[in-house]
Amino acid sequence: MRIGIGYDVHKLVKDRKLIIGGVDIPYEKGLLGHSDADVLIHAIMDSILGALGQGDIGKHFPDTDDAYKDISSIVLLEKVYEILLKSKYKVGNIDCVIVAQKPKMESYIEAMKNNISEILNISSKNINIKATTTEQLGFEGREEGISAYSVCLLFEK
Numbered sequence: 669m670r671i672g673i674g675y676d677v678h679k680l681v682k683d684r685k686l687i688i689g690g691v692d693i694p695y696e697k698g699l700l701g702h703s704d705a706d707v708l709i710h711a712i713m714d715s716i717l718g719a720l721g722q723g724d725i726g727k728h729f730p731d732t733d734d735a736y737k738d739i740s741s742i743v744l745l746e747k748v749y750e751i752l753l754k755s756k757y758k759v760g761n762i763d764c765v766i767v768a769q770k771p772k773m774e775s776y777i778e779a780m781k782n783n784i785s786e787i788l789n790i791s792s793k794n795i796n797i798k799a800t801t802t803e804q805l806g807f808e809g810r811e812e813g814i815s816a817y818s819v820c821l822l823f824e825k
């Protein structure tokens with residue numbers, strides 16, 4: 669059994685789509701990044717890579733490589749799943765937190781879980797996604813950015 673943790677932050681700016689957990693969320697601002705900046709998927713990928721002892725997404729998908737410019741993080745998650753398939757491990761469960769003052773995530777969480785479980789080929793019951801504000805405190809509270817945390821447990825196949 670192995671455990672991994674992931675954490676990511678992206679800045680909220682005008683004229684960008686807000687994509688979290690592979691869901692396009694209608695909002696006045698979006699996350700800035702080399703990819704689509706899907707902060708939740710990035711944290712989840714880092715938690716899986718961490719549990720595998722395989723570094724992080726910056727190592728596998730460098731932001732200096734044009735191949736990853738504006739790429740959907742769902743496509744990157746598929747690549748991480750390929751790495752997982754080659755290992756002797758499978759996902760047990762994943763637990764995550766999205767830290768965002770706005771917008772409300774609750775109505776999108778089921779769709780996020782479905783997207784992730786489909787790619788990782790696990791039941792959505794094994795993925796838990798939570799959201800919290802920071803009560804207006806810090807960069808998330810000032811709506812300057814959104815962060816996400818993920819913990820992943822892997823079992824031997």
Ligand SMILES: Nc1ccn([C@@H]2O[C@H](COP(=O)(O)O)[C@@H](O)[C@H]2O)c(=O)n1
Nearest residue numbers: 768769770771772773774799800801802
């Ligand atoms: N961006 C967010 C933040 C929170 N939620 C949901 O609201 C609940 C209360 O949030 P607090 O930060 O005030 O504790 C939280 O438990 C989430 O269910 C959300 O959907 N989107």
Ligand SMILES: C[C@@]1(CO)OP(=O)(O)OP(=O)(O)OC[C@H]1O
Nearest residue numbers: 701702703705726729730731736
């Ligand atoms: C995903 C990658 C690659 O497109 O770019 P970003 O969207 O900037 O994301 P980040 O979490 O900063 O790091 C990983 C990057 O290499």
